[in-house]
Amino acid sequence: MTMMNSVKRAGFRALYGYLDKDPDANIPKLMDWVDRFAGNGPNSFPTQRAAFRKVIENPDNNWYGLIRSMWTDIDGEVRKTFFENFMLNGNLIGWTVQEEARERYGCNIPWAILLDPTSACNLHCTGCWAAEYGNKLNLTFDEIDSIITQGKKLGVYIYIYTGGEPMVRKNDLIALCNKHSDCEFLCFTNATLIDEDFADQMLRVKNFVPAISVEGFEEATDGRRGTGVFQKVRRAMEILKQRKLPFGTSCCYTSANLDSISSEEFVDRLVEWGAKFAWYFHYMPVGNDAAPELMPSPEQREQMYGRIRAYRKSKPLFLIDFQNDGEYVGGCIAGGRRYLHINANGDVDPCVFVHYSDSNIREKSLLDCLRSPMFIAYHDGQPFNENHLKPCPMLENPDKLREMVAKTGAQSTDLQSPETAEHLCAKCDGYAAAWDETAERLWTCGHSCGQCGQTCEEHRQAG
Amino acid sequence: MSKSTKNQIMTALAELLQAKRLDDITVTELVEKCGISRQAFYYHFSDLYGVVDYGIQILLDELGAARPEEWRTAMERTLTLLREHRTLVLNVYRAYERSYVESHVRRWAAPLVEARTRLAARGYGVTEDQIGFMTDLLTQGLASIVLSWVEQGMPSSVIERMDDFDILVGGCLDYTLERLAQKNKK
Numbered sequence: 001m002t003m004m005n006s007v008k009r010a011g012f013r014a015l016y017g018y019l020d021k022d023p024d025a026n027i028p029k030l031m032d033w034v035d036r037f038a039g040n041g042p043n044s045f046p047t048q049r050a051a052f053r054k055v056i057e058n059p060d061n062n063w064y065g066l067i068r069s070m071w072t073d074i075d076g077e078v079r080k081t082f083f084e085n086f087m088l089n090g091n092l093i094g095w096t097v098q099e100e101a102r103e104r105y106g107c108n109i110p111w112a113i114l115l116d117p118t119s120a121c122n123l124h125c126t127g128c129w130a131a132e133y134g135n136k137l138n139l140t141f142d143e144i145d146s147i148i149t150q151g152k153k154l155g156v157y158i159y160i161y162t163g164g165e166p167m168v169r170k171n172d173l174i175a176l177c178n179k180h181s182d183c184e185f186l187c188f189t190n191a192t193l194i195d196e197d198f199a200d201q202m203l204r205v206k207n208f209v210p211a212i213s214v215e216g217f218e219e220a221t222d223g224r225r226g227t228g229v230f231q232k233v234r235r236a237m238e239i240l241k242q243r244k245l246p247f248g249t250s251c252c253y254t255s256a257n258l259d260s261i262s263s264e265e266f267v268d269r270l271v272e273w274g275a276k277f278a279w280y281f282h283y284m285p286v287g288n289d290a291a292p293e294l295m296p297s298p299e300q301r302e303q304m305y306g307r308i309r310a311y312r313k314s315k316p317l318f319l320i321d322f323q324n325d326g327e328y329v330g331g332c333i334a335g336g337r338r339y340l341h342i343n344a345n346g347d348v349d350p351c352v353f354v355h356y357s358d359s360n361i362r363e364k365s366l367l368d369c370l371r372s373p374m375f376i377a378y379h380d381g382q383p384f385n386e387n388h389l390k391p392c393p394m395l396e397n398p399d400k401l402r403e404m405v406a407k408t409g410a411q412s413t414d415l416q417s418p419e420t421a422e423h424l425c426a427k428c429d430g431y432a433a434a435w436d437e438t439a440e441r442l443w444t445c446g447h448s449c450g451q452c453g454q455t456c457e458e459h460r461q462a463g
Numbered sequence: 464m465s466k467s468t469k470n471q472i473m474t475a476l477a478e479l480l481q482a483k484r485l486d487d488i489t490v491t492e493l494v495e496k497c498g499i500s501r502q503a504f505y506y507h508f509s510d511l512y513g514v515v516d517y518g519i520q521i522l523l524d525e526l527g528a529a530r531p532e533e534w535r536t537a538m539e540r541t542l543t544l545l546r547e548h549r550t551l552v553l554n555v556y557r558a559y560e561r562s563y564v565e566s567h568v569r570r571w572a573a574p575l576v577e578a579r580t581r582l583a584a585r586g587y588g589v590t591e592d593q594i595g596f597m598t599d600l601l602t603q604g605l606a607s608i609v610l611s612w613v614e615q616g617m618p619s620s621v622i623e624r625m626d627d628f629d630i631l632v633g634g635c636l637d638y639t640l641e642r643l644a645q646k647n648k649k
Binding site for chain 2: 141142145171174178179
């Protein structure tokens with residue numbers, strides 16, 4: 001095993017050195033190397049590789065453009081660290097360790113761990129569920145350090161900060177990047193605390209990537225986050241771009257902003273600002289004060305489905321729409337299957353949106369949390385639906401969450417205003433029923449015509 | 464705050480190294496001695512090796528850049544300085560892989576040797592590639608002398624040995640440059 005890893009490491013480094021030397025000449029040849037490297041085993045992703053080969057050999061392709069921009073827009077040392085920590089440790093090497101642990105312990109082992117260093121935030125945005133936690137809770141440096149140390153033993157090299165505003169703890173975040181220099185850290189942030197000094201520290205540690213929250217253009221962002229926030233976000237992006245540091249964006253789509261936040265104009269702007277990835281999140285009616293009317297309608301969600309797929313074929317940006325992209329990851333990835341969430345109180349939640357737990361990291365090891373009844377219920381229940389356009393045990397399959405909470409006795413971990421599973425799930429029943437027909441049509445269409453690569457809309461237009 | 468904290472950590476580690484080896488020292492012990500938190504330590508360094516690297520870099524910076532004409536004195540200054548920090552250097556030597564120590568020594572030696580080579584090569588018709596080749600070989604020579612010296616516990620006699628090395632380098636360069644220039648003409 002260790003020997004296999006040294007071979008992987010050496011091979012990967014040789015491959016990277018080759019790419020780095022002359023990216024223009026060597027990116028198109030990348031797949032020859034990858035094919036040789038991957039072999040023909042069952043875990044060698046043959047279809048994915050074939051699809052990737054198709055795009056990478058064409059310099060006009062948007063994916064080629066995105067990969068090429070890693071060499072023009074990103075600092076050389078940061079790029080190297082990203083390849084090493086994310087691709088090599090986080091995936092190639094980490095995956096094997098995770099798989100072994102999955103088999104040995106019979107439970108989910110995540111690929112990434114999301115955690116809230118603090119519940120504090122410097123902004124007070126309308127309707128923020130994180131704000132409901134209040135601002136007194138923190139995971140200490142030693143606690144986070146311990147989570148990461150335990151995680152690495154299970155093959156987890158990717159850590160994602162949420163909150164609260166993680167950057168409130170910026171010195172601790174840099175210290176953790178430094179201590180765990182073999183891991184890749186991502187951070188959901190409002191970006192208002194990213195200044196020149198912090199960007200210099202990012203350049204020093206090389207393994208910290210912000211995912212900046214935006215609500216759309218200036219009016220929409222300031223409307224929810226406060227006056228002047230949009231300009232601060234743009235300034236932060238400029239600072240990062242100047243230093244050739246990678247970053248992406250995180251957007252929550254609702255019935256109110258969906259059209260503008262998924263418009264081509266907005267996506268083009270993200271590329272222009274320098275974002276390398278854009279992650280979209282469906283609004284979730286979580287919390288006693290949630291506004292269920294902000295959940296997108298089936299028509300709106302279908303529009304999102306079509307648009308993101310179209311951009312993925314045309315824009316040099318890595319777009320993910322988590323609620324609609326279940327087909328690429330086999331449905332729900334929460335409950336430790338690919339990720340879990342630890343809040344600022346140490347509660348280990350199955351998902352950033354599902355705050356029902358029977359474990360706290362201050363009382364149990366990470367592995368024991370993964371073996372707790374709630375996580376095992378996720379493990380045994382996944383996928384929650386064969387149709388991966390209905391992946392979630394809460395949003396599209398609310399009875400599944402009701403059942404898991406009842407069976408395991410998991411408690412609400414919302415410290416401000418605990419919400420019963422029934423209260424939460426009742427808000428999803430109508431949504432789930434309404435979405436069902438569209439989800440079935442899109443799923444059948446997307447799958448009966450195999451890998452046609454067209455959206456239903458395109459398909460219909462093509463006759 | 465940052466530079467002084469880094470130096471404070473480095474000084475404390477140097478003190479601990481008087482009594483025990485690097486492998487036997489923990490970060491917790493070091494931060495207690497400094498009166499700082501673990502996170503303050505990790506803000507600056509990934510591990511104890513990082514502190515040692517920083518210490519060595521400070522030593523090298525202290526030496527500053529030498530002019531090519533002074534390379535003989537520059538070598539002597541370095542060796543004298545390393546001897547003054549004998550405990551630190553010997554600890555590094557014991558704690559690290561030899562190849563790692565060698566890379567540090569070469570990082571120090573290469574610019575010095577290159578400057579010396581370029582000085583000698585003035586007026587000769589030799590290529591960049593040939594200068595690189597001579598620099599590499601002579602850097603390796605200097606690095607091995609320094610490493611063997613550390614291995615032997617850093618006796619003072621090496622300072623005299625530097626005179627001989629200087630003569631050797633001078634002779635090598637003159638002879639080789641002459642021959643290479645002739646070869647290039649053909």
